[in-house]
Amino acid sequence: MNQPTLPTLILMFPLLSAAVILIMQRSLTLKNVCAYLSVGSAAVCWVISLMLLGAKDDTGTMFSFINVDGFHGLHADIGYIIDQQSRGMLFIVTFIGLLVHWYSLAYMKEDEGKARYFGALSLFMFSMTGIVLANNFAMMFVFWELVGLSSYLLIGHWFEKPAACEAAKKAFLVNRIGDFGFMIGILILWGASNGEISFEGLKGSLGDGHTQGALHSAPGWLITAAALGIFMGAVGKSAQVPLHVWLPDAMEGPTPVSALIHAATMVAAGVYMLVRVGFVIHASETAMEVIAGIGGFTALFAALMAVGQNDIKRILAYSTLSQLGYMVMAVGLGAGEAGMFHLYTHAFFKALLFLGAGAVIYACHHEQDIWKMGGLNKYTPATSITFMIGTAALMGFPFTSGFWSKEAILGAAYDHCGWLFASASITAVLTSFYMTRCVVVTFFGSARSDSARHAHEAPTKMILPLLILAVFAVISGYGFVTGPLQATVPAHEHSNGWVMAVSIAAILVGGGSAFLLYRGKDKDPLNIPLFANKFYIDEIYAVMVEVFQDRLAWLVTALDSIFADGLVARLPAALACRVGKAARSLQSGHLQSYTFALGAGLLLAVYLTVFVMHHAGH
């Protein structure tokens, strides 16, 4: 197949599937057809991504979308870019996507809205592929928003639950705030480079030593502003502080959705984008520092909050926040490849953990509180073992994939900034702590409730993806895997002994203390309300929004009643009424008034004709 068709196919197949499902979704008999159609399209996309792994680097246009010349001009097209980064990312997206689709066949088997779910999943695959393939900012922004929409649809899948609707709205709105900054960043770049919006064009305009364009001579503060604006998009999408509040609430959606969107792919889109436009970020020292700082802070902050959580999905959500913080920190430290590497390994083990959590929830009859589980080692061995493998990879256990990627990030922190290294190390200790806590409370000991006592292993359709992901969680860090899968791996310079020692120490300290503290306990010995209540940030935001909104609403009401209501609406209406009333008095219906008016008019005509015009004529 020639080059332009493969990317077009991988983009359009899920869209086609979503469109067909949209038409068929109301039919009660065709629900399973919709599900299989979606899984089929995911499989086809995966196969295409495998084919693309061997293709050569390419970039081109699929459809020309906007072509406006003139002042600055705007040439935005739906195009594609195939390079190492996008090939690797496409593999992850389609592979994990396929596994999640397969898993969902079992998890959502008895769900009423199955067709709607698979339609939204297909829409998500389309949107995410669009972000990965995007070769210009306009296309990326469009698909960025589409991904946000798919996320909204999927989080709010069980829309009869008010909590799910609230969570979906929250996710979308918080994302929009980030997108506002993103848009501003894009517009600054577009303006400063005199009309360039594609990544190639902007890179050339910024100057890579050979060529330079308008962007090269733009003032430093402008580039910083653009970089920070673009980073805001990543803050929203990848849930960094302060826009992290949507991710834990997004756990209201079905667990496979959490695995695919809120762990492996969508939230990673922010990191992917930052690495893709790295040339802009690297041009501004301030932006780099801000990004690294926010990333490091998010990692630590989220890890602290995770320690106080009791819902298995929330623990994993905060863990995702923390790991995303690591990735963003790596980008800010100039180690974008380390960030992408961690994204890649994280995708596998986090998806594994979430799907495992889904299996656990399924086994315990939809119980999500870890303090009501326990002893699942006996009842659900396969889920147990795979979950523990995932946890090991997350903690950075030696010889798992997570070890290599985490070490790369810690190494970058060690090389560039002492504070961030310290913070990242503490985060690593906390990560080991809360994950071991989760595993010990959920799987070890004895069952704490009936639903745990009657737990049974999940069906094969759900276990198979877990096994596959567990294998990848271990091996994906090694060269024989990263090579063919085109993962971005940082050059292994020197394995810093100090970094390795710290990382292993973190595992021992964190994991060991959690094991000792939680083994055999029936309720949480630690009770830190600050962490458990998420540092009260949600409450603070609620107050802020309320205050701000009240003031703004008062102002707008005042302006509205004076201008829009009074000047534009009521004044003309009153005038029309008055004039109308005056004119109405002419139509009295009284015969003699009409006659009088006739007579008066006649008199006036005679006067004018005889005495005025006659004289004027002569």
Added chain:
Amino acid sequence: MITLNHYLFVAGLLFAIGLAGVVARRNILVIYMCLEMMLTGANLTLVAFSRFNLHDGLPDYSAQALVFFTITVAAAEVAVGLAIIVALFRTKQSVDVESVTKLQG
């Protein structure tokens, strides 16, 4: 001497009184009579002009012929008008012109 102006004055007076009656009276038949009075004023004007603007010692008979036309048309108009008034009376049961206010807006 009785000049043209005397006749014109009387005719004008007739017309004015007729107009006043049309505007100010309430009984529709009285209004109608005043209307006829206005026509009479016009006729008198015509005859006066015919009698006082002599062509070779003889009056201008075309004006007097026009007066005949006017009287005839007035008669026809009275027939039609009275028919309307009778129809109006049938619906309103009153000859008061104040009761005809359907067109009030």
